[in-house]
Amino acid sequence: MKKSSHINILKGNIVHTETSKLFNISKNGYIVVQGNCIEGVYDKLPERYKNIEIEDYGDKLIIPGFVDLHTHAPQFAIKGIGYDKELIPWLETYTFPEEAKFIDKAYAEKIYKEFVNELYNQGTTRAVIFGTIHEESTEILMDLLEEKGISSYVGKVNMDRNCPDTLKEDSNESIKKTIKWVENCSGKYKFVKPIITPRFVPSCTGYLMEELGKIAEKYNLPVQSHLSENPSEIEWVKELHPDCKNYGDVYDKYNLFGQTKTIMAHCVHLTDEEIATIKKNEVVIAHCPTSNVNLSSGISPISKLLKKDVQIGLGSDISGGETLNMFAVMASTIKMSKLRSVCFKEEEKPLTIPEVFYLATKGGGRFFGKVGSFEEGYEFDALVIDDDNLWKVSKGSIEERVERLIYFGCEKNIINKYLSGKVLN
Amino acid sequence: MKKSSHINILKGNIVHTETSKLFNISKNGYIVVQGNCIEGVYDKLPERYKNIEIEDYGDKLIIPGFVDLHTHAPQFAIKGIGYDKELIPWLETYTFPEEAKFIDKAYAEKIYKEFVNELYNQGTTRAVIFGTIHEESTEILMDLLEEKGISSYVGKVNMDRNCPDTLKEDSNESIKKTIKWVENCSGKYKFVKPIITPRFVPSCTGYLMEELGKIAEKYNLPVQSHLSENPSEIEWVKELHPDCKNYGDVYDKYNLFGQTKTIMAHCVHLTDEEIATIKKNEVVIAHCPTSNVNLSSGISPISKLLKKDVQIGLGSDISGGETLNMFAVMASTIKMSKLRSVCFKEEEKPLTIPEVFYLATKGGGRFFGKVGSFEEGYEFDALVIDDDNLWKVSKGSIEERVERLIYFGCEKNIINKYLSGKVLN
Numbered sequence: 001m002k003k004s005s006h007i008n009i010l011k012g013n014i015v016h017t018e019t020s021k022l023f024n025i026s027k028n029g030y031i032v033v034q035g036n037c038i039e040g041v042y043d044k045l046p047e048r049y050k051n052i053e054i055e056d057y058g059d060k061l062i063i064p065g066f067v068d069l070h071t072h073a074p075q076f077a078i079k080g081i082g083y084d085k086e087l088i089p090w091l092e093t094y095t096f097p098e099e100a101k102f103i104d105k106a107y108a109e110k111i112y113k114e115f116v117n118e119l120y121n122q123g124t125t126r127a128v129i130f131g132t133i134h135e136e137s138t139e140i141l142m143d144l145l146e147e148k149g150i151s152s153y154v155g156k157v158n159m160d161r162n163c164p165d166t167l168k169e170d171s172n173e174s175i176k177k178t179i180k181w182v183e184n185c186s187g188k189y190k191f192v193k194p195i196i197t198p199r200f201v202p203s204c205t206g207y208l209m210e211e212l213g214k215i216a217e218k219y220n221l222p223v224q225s226h227l228s229e230n231p232s233e234i235e236w237v238k239e240l241h242p243d244c245k246n247y248g249d250v251y252d253k254y255n256l257f258g259q260t261k262t263i264m265a266h267c268v269h270l271t272d273e274e275i276a277t278i279k280k281n282e283v284v285i286a287h288c289p290t291s292n293v294n295l296s297s298g299i300s301p302i303s304k305l306l307k308k309d310v311q312i313g314l315g316s317d318i319s320g321g322e323t324l325n326m327f328a329v330m331a332s333t334i335k336m337s338k339l340r341s342v343c344f345k346e347e348e349k350p351l352t353i354p355e356v357f358y359l360a361t362k363g364g365g366r367f368f369g370k371v372g373s374f375e376e377g378y379e380f381d382a383l384v385i386d387d388d389n390l391w392k393v394s395k396g397s398i399e400e401r402v403e404r405l406i407y408f409g410c411e412k413n414i415i416n417k418y419l420s421g422k423v424l425n
Numbered sequence: 426m427k428k429s430s431h432i433n434i435l436k437g438n439i440v441h442t443e444t445s446k447l448f449n450i451s452k453n454g455y456i457v458v459q460g461n462c463i464e465g466v467y468d469k470l471p472e473r474y475k476n477i478e479i480e481d482y483g484d485k486l487i488i489p490g491f492v493d494l495h496t497h498a499p500q501f502a503i504k505g506i507g508y509d510k511e512l513i514p515w516l517e518t519y520t521f522p523e524e525a526k527f528i529d530k531a532y533a534e535k536i537y538k539e540f541v542n543e544l545y546n547q548g549t550t551r552a553v554i555f556g557t558i559h560e561e562s563t564e565i566l567m568d569l570l571e572e573k574g575i576s577s578y579v580g581k582v583n584m585d586r587n588c589p590d591t592l593k594e595d596s597n598e599s600i601k602k603t604i605k606w607v608e609n610c611s612g613k614y615k616f617v618k619p620i621i622t623p624r625f626v627p628s629c630t631g632y633l634m635e636e637l638g639k640i641a642e643k644y645n646l647p648v649q650s651h652l653s654e655n656p657s658e659i660e661w662v663k664e665l666h667p668d669c670k671n672y673g674d675v676y677d678k679y680n681l682f683g684q685t686k687t688i689m690a691h692c693v694h695l696t697d698e699e700i701a702t703i704k705k706n707e708v709v710i711a712h713c714p715t716s717n718v719n720l721s722s723g724i725s726p727i728s729k730l731l732k733k734d735v736q737i738g739l740g741s742d743i744s745g746g747e748t749l750n751m752f753a754v755m756a757s758t759i760k761m762s763k764l765r766s767v768c769f770k771e772e773e774k775p776l777t778i779p780e781v782f783y784l785a786t787k788g789g790g791r792f793f794g795k796v797g798s799f800e801e802g803y804e805f806d807a808l809v810i811d812d813d814n815l816w817k818v819s820k821g822s823i824e825e826r827v828e829r830l831i832y833f834g835c836e837k838n839i840i841n842k843y844l845s846g847k848v849l850n
Binding site for chain 2: 077079080081082083084110111114293294296297298299322323334335336338339340341342343344350352353390392393394396400403404407408
């Protein structure tokens with residue numbers, strides 16, 4: 001960052017979480033942004049900035065932009081329906097037939113446009129997204145995200161077994177297409193990057209996973225997939241890979257488990273051994289509470305994983321999850337953690353409001369670098385929040401305003417967005 | 426119902442649940458209303474109605490009005506905050522101090538106006554509501570509900586032990602005031618009726634409960650209270666009433682358990698003996714899923730209770746629950762039932778969409794008489810639903826539209842409301 005970079009100053013009620021332990025709040029405070037990055041947050045503006053114009057948001061809240069670590073853009077048209085089944089039959093009945101439609105680029109453009117608009121409206125400034133096996137449709141999605149200026153990783157999905165013929169790739173074709181897609185994307189976008197995306201172990205042969213691991217390494221690309229979401233899925237993986245110690249071990253064997261930056265979605269039913277490898281390999285967990293309840297997958301032990309210092313962010317997981325609204329995903333995260341603590345009577349405490357806020361911002365943001373917090377040197381991603389409609393009687397404290405926002409917040413509360421120092425229009 | 430009553434005919438996609446087993450759907454059907462009540466639902470309009478003008482709602486959905494069996498109007502200002510505590514400390518920290526403010530009639534009017542407006546906007550046509558100990562403020566609430574035309578039972582709360590001095594009534598004063606309030610209400614309202622409302626066992630002495638039982642009997646008034654919400658509460662009740670077999674038995678002893686029509690809210694941790702008495706005494710359960718998760722109370726075995734043919738409806742339970750939106754309460758009901766089935770691995774299956782729809786309409790409606798369904802002779806309470814905003818791509822089947830509505834529906838989807846045959850304005 002050059003010293004000469006343009007300086008922006010915003011004033012408002014500034015809320016972020018440097019750690020998951022508590023809120024950092026500056027009431028009627030100032031946030032100084034130099035170029036893309038934060039210079040500092042101040043309760044009283046330092047003398048040296050006194051001649052710079054201030055964008056005064058009054059009593060509004062200024063919070064970091066949301067980071068959505070796991071979602072499936074091609075499932076956008078089937079959100080909020082078909083939750084009568086668990087993972088595997090749900091994929092077969094609803095999801096695979098829908099994803100097969102994305103061979104049609106016109107259909108892809110229609111759905112992806114709706115998806116990207118909604119993602120943008122919901123205040124998600126950073127996202128990690130599954131496409132389908134169709135590389136051309138996936139590029140349409142990437143083009144649309146670039147146009148909106150949403151910082152994102154997008155994956156062309158790979159699958160060469162245990163799926164309908166409409167989605168089953170020839171292994172070598174899949175590899176070739178992936179390389180071509182990766183090279184095609186290189187340097188094409190400012191905000192959007194490719195991510196290697198084996199769907200999940202049951203739908204990828206060892207050969208395919210091995211080659212994808214090589215591609216990730218060669219092009220230094222991150223990896224995303226699903227891990228230990230549903231008990232039947234886990235059993236199936238055991239049958240498919242009896243040589244591996246556990247589900248995570250299959251990815252690890254093929255260098256898809258932290259060898260480059262990796263996100264694993266769900267992680268509901270991890271063994272202690274799996275947790276140890278996740279931590280050692282610095283694999284990032286995308287916690288998807290809405291999906292985990294809708295598909296009856298279970299309740300992930302997030303409080304326990306946070307204590308072990310595993311890196312965790314939140315995922316909306318459309319369409320297992322019904323909504324891209326990250327306020328709602330946070331509320332669901334708290335609720336699920338309460339039920340875990342009630343049902344299993346373990347020593348895990350329910351998650352606190354700062355903890356879920358941290359997960360939705362800095363927790364996931366770490367995958368993107370210095371993102372998701374208002375600390376010095378962090379990229380300035382922010383949402384300006386008008387919550388007047390939630391306080392018809394008399395406004396509470398900043399902490400209470402954030403709590404109520406988590407339960408009721410929606411796109412209409414977001415009145416301005418910043419990504420990496422610039423207003424998102 | 427006189428044969429000469431005015432006839433109204435509505436056309437649209439008519440959805441209701443005569444039983445919890447499945448939807449009764451009439452696509453582009455007709456609903457014939459004679460006076461207050463339903464004459465019939467028809468796929469093809471009978472010849473005899475051919476000269477009557479039809480209110481044509483086109484592709485919109487027509488569903489029964491919502492019934493909210495349990496909610497606390499004076500807690501409206503603290504919804505969506507303070508969910509870091511379980512029931513008893515939550516009451517002491519947040520709820521009792523807030524309720525104490527309702528000695529001030531101006532404050533009561535302010536909050537109750539917001540509450541009633543919101544209840545109305547959310548499409549709740551029938552509700553059973555707690556006030557506070559303050560009989561004058563409670564009458565303000567009743568006046569406001571009457572003005573809006575919401576059919577409701579409202580309770581002046583009684584409590585004479587284990588609460589702050591600001592809310593503790595002298596037992597005889599409490600009884601005297603209750604009688605005066607009941608007599609004052611008699612014949613005053615068209616839509617609103619009094620209901621006897623001991624807060625819950627811990628805050629009512631045996632003497633007070635006994636006298637309230639007598640009042641309920643003498644004036645033939647229904648009763649509402651709380652039952653077996655939280656494990657600590659249940660332990661406390663055991664200590665307070667060691668002579669009683671269980672929590673429910675305390676109410677039963679004082680004729681507050683089905684001797685007149687009775688609603689018991691929560692019922693999360695019932696014994697088999699309690700369930701048997703509930704069924705025998707025809708006590709109605711108000712299931713409050715949002716509150717049960719927010720206050721970490723637990724997951725009520727609704728699927729099991731439905732199978733035993735216990736009468737159940739839904740309660741928003743403001744402010745243990747965060748919202749009066751009954752779509753959201755239905756979604757929460759499904760989600761909680763999935764987690765119960767996942768966590769406890771019992772034979773209980775998750776609730777289906779028709780089951781929760783039934784609970785939110787006919788299940789609770791039975792408390793009001795023939796209410797909550799579009800069967801012949803039922804009072805015509807209905808909501809006309811425009812769900813176009815939920816289907817940006819292409820509309821699904823009627824069942825899918827109802828499912829998505831449960832996950833995303835809100836006041837803006839409700840474009841018209843009927844109560845007992847008349848439009849609610």
